[in-house]
Amino acid sequence: MNEHELRILLLIILAAILIVGLLAHMHYFVRITNHIKRTSDRAFQKGDLKIALRIHQGSNFNTVMLFSWCLFVVAIAFLYFLTPEIFPNWNYFSFPKVASDSFGLAYFAAALIIIPGILIGIFIPKGYKYYQISRPLKQATLFVPLLLLVSISSSIYLGTIYPVTDKSFWYLGYASLILALIIMLSPIGKGYLEELRA
C-alpha cells in the first residue's frame, strides 16, 4: 500500500467512525424504545420518548461542541483538500485567485464553516441532549478545539511549504483529528455501550 492509498484508507476510517456513531445513536433509540415498550403501561409516540430523554447539557458544553464540529469540518478539509497531494483535482490550489490572496486560507475556512459547517453544527450537537453525559467526559471535550487547532495548524503548515511535504506533520494533523473525533463521539458511544449492558 502506497502513501496515497494509506491516506485514503485513513479518510475511510474517519468516515466509518462517523457512520458507526450515527448507527449507535439510532440503535440507542431503538433499544430504549424496546425497554420502555416492555415496561410501559401506555402507548407513546417517538416524539414523547425524545421529550422524555431530553436533558440540558449546559451552555458551555453546547458551545464547545458547536464550535468543535465546525472546526472539525475545517480540519478535515484542510488536511485532505488543502494541497493537491491526495485529491489532485479537488483542492484549495484549484482556485488560484483565492490561494494567492493574503486571506485565502481564511476565506476557505469561512466557506467551509458557512456551507457544511453550519448544517453540521446545528444538527449534530443536538444529538447529545439524549444522553446523560458525565462531568469528566464533558471536561474532556474542552480539549477538542485544541486538538482540532493542532490539526488545522499542521495542515496550514503543509499548505505553506507546498510543494515540499512533511509526512510527520500530516500524521500529526491526522492523529489529532481522529482523537478529536473520538472524544466528540464518546458521549454517544459511552451512552450506547452502557445501554447495551442493560
Place this chain on the structure above:
Amino acid sequence: MKPCVVGIGGAGGNILKQFLQSMDANLVVHQFGEILSFGDVKGIWLESASQDALGQNYYGNLTQNRYPAYLICHGGVSDSSRTRSYVMDTYGFDLKAQGFDRRAEYLKALFEVFENDPVLKEKCIEEFKVSDNPLSGYMWKAGIRPYTTIAIGGKSSSAPIKTEGDKEEGKAQEAFQKGLSSILKRRNKNGPKSSAYCDSILFLASLGGGTGTGFINPITSFVRSEEVIFPIFALGIMTEKGTDKRHAAEGQRYLGAVIAMYDLLTKESGKGIDGLLLIDNQILKDKFSGNYSAMDGHIYQALKPLLDLRNYPGDQLQDDAPAIRRVFWEVDAENGQDKKDRASEIRLLPPMFVPCYNIQPDYVGDINTLVEGALGKDGRLFPCDPVKADRALVFTRGFFSTVEITEAVASRTHLDPNKIKIYRKLGDSRNEDVLILLRNPYGGSLDEHKCEGTLEWKLHEIISLAIKYVDENQTNILGFQSFTELTKDKLRGYFYGESGLLDELYNCLDRLESGERPVFQKPLSIFGNGGIGSIALEESCAVDQGLMVGDKAKMRELVKSELKEILRSEDCRRRIKEIMQS
C-alpha cells in the same frame, strides 16, 4: 419536581453544595457560564454566622448578584435599627448576632416575638415597610422567592424607599430595602427564564441545635403564611451521638432537634411544611466512617430519583410538585360513621418520611433486589420498620414496570397497592436506583421503643436525652447572659411550666410506648400563649396598639361594609322612616 433547595446553617450549606455542583463543562481555574445543577434545581444558602459565610469561597454574596449565593439572615437590619434596639431592650435578643446562640429555643423565641408582640410588629412595619419580620421577610423575599414560580409575573416585593422621616430610620429602612430591591431588580433583568424557576421549596437543615435547627421552623412558617398552597418540604438531618466540634453535647443538640421537629410537625395543613424527611447522620457516619463529604454526597445521591427530570414517556406530570404535595397529605378513604367522626375531629398534621435508597448496576435489572436493598437495614436512612408505613412513595430510575415495582414494594411493606405511589424515571443507563419515602413508619403496637432500629426507638432515645438535658440544665437554659427577666420567665414557663415542653415530652414518650400516633400533637409556644402580647400592651398602656396598622384598616373596612349592609336593608329603612315620622 424542581425544587429551590434552601440550605440553612453550616450543614445545610455543605449539603447544598452537592446539589448545586455544576454538570456542565468548565475550566478548573475559572467558572464561567450558567450553573447547571442536576434536575435544574436552584439553591441558596441561608446563614446567620457572617464569619462562616465570609470564610469560604464557594458561595458568593447574593447582594452582589452572585450565584450560588449565601444570604445573611439579618442582612436587612442596620446597626442602628430601632427594631433591633427594641428587641434587645425588651427580650435580650440581638438581631444582628454573628451566628446566633447554638440552641433552637433561642431562635424559636427570637422569631416568636415577631409573631406575638404587636408593638414590635408596628415598629417593624414603620421601619421596614415591606414586612413585619425583618429576618424571615428578608430571607423569603430577597433570597428564596425570586427563584420560585411565584416570582413569575408577580408584583415586586420592594416598596419605594422612604424619603421622609429621621435619618436613623431612613438608614435602617434603606439597608433593608436596598438589599431587597437591588436583588430583585437584577434578578428581573438578567434572571432565569421561566423554565428555570422552581415549583417547590426543599429546606435542608441539620437538626443539631444550630442555625438550621432554629431557622427551619420560623422560615417555613413565614413562607407558608405568604403562600398557602405552595409545596414546601423539609429535610432534617439528625446529628450523631456524642459531643460535636463546637462542644455541644448530644442532649443539647437533641433538645434542639426535638423542639424543631415538634414545631414543624404540629403545624396543621396550610400553616407549615408539607412533609419532613428525616435522615440519621449516625447511620451515614457508620456507613462512610465519618467522611462528611461522602455522607453529604450520599444524601444528594439518595434524592436524585426525586429530582431527575427524565420521566417515562407520557408521564411528565407524574412528579409535578403540587401533585406530590397532595399525595403527601392523602388520607385513607372513610365511609359511614367514620366519615362523620373523622370530619368533626379532622386535624391534619404534616407527615414524617423516612427515605430508603439503593443503587445497583443497570445490568442487574432486578427490581426485587433493588427494593430489598432499599428497605433493608443498609438502605434506610433513618431507623424504622417499613412494615409500619401508611404510604410509600417510590421513585425509580431504570426500566421497570409499574406492576413489578408495586409488587416488590407491597411484598416488603405489606401495604395495599393503592397506597404505593410510583414515580418512574428513565435514569442514566449506568445504574438503576430507587428512593422509597416511607410515610409515618411507626406506631400501632406497644413497646416498640424497646426494639432497636425502629423509629419509636430512635425518637424515644432522642426525646429521653432531651428531657434529661432540660432536667439537668436549668441554669444553662435560663441563665443566658443577655436574656431579660421577661424572656427568662417565658422560657421557664415554656420549658418547666404546667403543660410546658417537659410535660409534653413525657406525653410524647407515653405515646411512643403505647404506639399512638402522631407523636407530636399539641403546638407549644414560648411567647404565644397570651403572654407577651398582654405584657407589651400593659407596658404601652394603650389598648389601641393591640391592633396592627394593617388590622385597624381591615377592621375599619369591615365596619364600613357592615354598616352599609345594615343601612341598605329594608328593615333598617323602615325603622328610619318610622323614627322620622315620629
